[in-house]
Amino acid sequence: MTYWDVYYTVTSVDEAARLLAEHAGQARIIAGGTDLVVELRKGARQLAAVIDISRVGGWDYIERRMDGLIHVGPAVSHTQAAASPLLQEHALPLAQACWGVGAPALRNRGTIAGNLATASPANDTITALRALEAQVTLRSVRGARTLPLAEFYQGVRRTAMQPDELLVDIAFAPLAEDEVGVYLKLGLRKVLAIAVTNVAVVLRRPQGQIAEARIALGSVAPTIIRAPAAEEALCEQRLTPESIEAAAQLAAEAATPIDDVRGSAWFRNEEVAALVRRGLQAVQRGEERLGLPQPAEMVKLWGKSELAGGQCWPTLSGPTIVHHAGGDEPIQCTVNGKNVSVQGANDKTLLHLLREELGLTGTKVGCEEGECGACTVWLDGVAVLACLTPAPRAHGASIVTVEGLAQGEQLHPVQAAFIAEDAVQCGYCTPGFVMSAANLLAEMPHPTREQISAALSGNLCRCTGYYKIIQAVERAAGDVMG
């Protein structure tokens, strides 16, 4: 299936803006691709051009600037954000929202900017950023403009961003000493679940009495909304069972949800009240951080490169690279330590490049929608889903597939442990599990059972052999690390 005519990998914002202008509404930006590739696949729509901004140098910043605001760059992934000490300390709802997105390999590529631009009312980071009163900066060849998120959203999946604009910055004030925030999400399961409802709460409480309250609600209206009556009711109050209950009920009244496959309108209304109640109770008890691991305890599946302080989004130096669908420009990369040059894969995903062009069929075709993890490979040391990664993104990168894990005849300890523990039934999911598990052990030599489950949470086994799989990873950790 062909998704685009031309794939540009740009190295500057000017280049991205110029290309968007040149292609006048026929081009789209791609960052992680976790939304766009799924959309193109489902819609069978072909774009004239896709502009990859994931390698613009320095666009993965999360920093506090002279203007007093925290700024987040357009290439910042959910993993990076969740693990950021700055965000964990001064923008907890955003770190929590990012930690709740999808599963590890999806978080490694999906960006906050992409989440904002997709503009689904169920998206996690929008709710958190609405409560943080964030603003976004848009750039085009015509110049730059900054909009509060409240003005950025215009309807279901509709924003004020024009076809020639791209989002170049997200900024918001850090939570002050007397402010506290929390984010809660209800999904149909713990991971890989779009929100049935989500809620973010920020309170300013000098001396314990609430001076300002911000409550944002997701998945209950065409856009993410605030709950002004609930916010007002909390002002000049302390958190008591009565004030919490009143705010929870008023928040539910602000919601105008619809029935859909994830839940009925009635259920969503009930859940808004429940989540607001739980959020305020957590703040009252000082428990708003529960459930979010410290950065060092997080399972990121970033591999050794991140542990060594390496870049997680390697930047291409030099000029913009252009790959034409059906064109002769080769994708040059390293696969399992060997230099390869592949022609004719410019319009494919990495999954099909590996399988069809290189014959590496260990990487499995499962859902091709990011849901099963069967296609997990390492891209520059980071676990990613090959089905959502455009093949041209591999240009200049180092890829490791399941075929590259063994050293000659010597199986990787995770492979050996899968055999020893009989952790394989039909085996279809096994390469994906092995790649995730091996990356976990590279990052975290002595994972707890909880960390193993978190690392493997994006990998599904239809034969449901989870106990054996977890035992195998525990065995491998013992075998390798002693």
Ligand SMILES: Cc1cc2nc3c(=O)[nH]c(=O)nc-3n(C[C@H](O)[C@H](O)[C@H](O)COP(=O)(O)OP(=O)(O)OC[C@H]3O[C@@H](n4cnc5c(N)ncnc54)[C@H](O)[C@@H]3O)c2cc1C
């Ligand atoms: C299996 C699965 C599970 C998921 N789970 C969740 C979840 O739990 N919660 C959730 O909120 N989302 C979830 N998502 C959706 C998705 O992963 C996120 O929305 C992600 O943040 C998108 O970021 P991206 O970088 O991959 O965006 P892309 O796919 O690269 O782009 C998405 C859209 O944003 C545009 N875009 C991207 N960056 C810019 C920019 N800088 N300027 C202008 N336009 C831009 C693109 O043109 C495209 O329209 C899930 C997706 C999948 C496939």
Ligand code: FES
């Ligand atoms: S996640 Fe890629 S094939 Fe299922």
Ligand code: FES
């Ligand atoms: S072993 Fe069959 S799908 Fe997992």
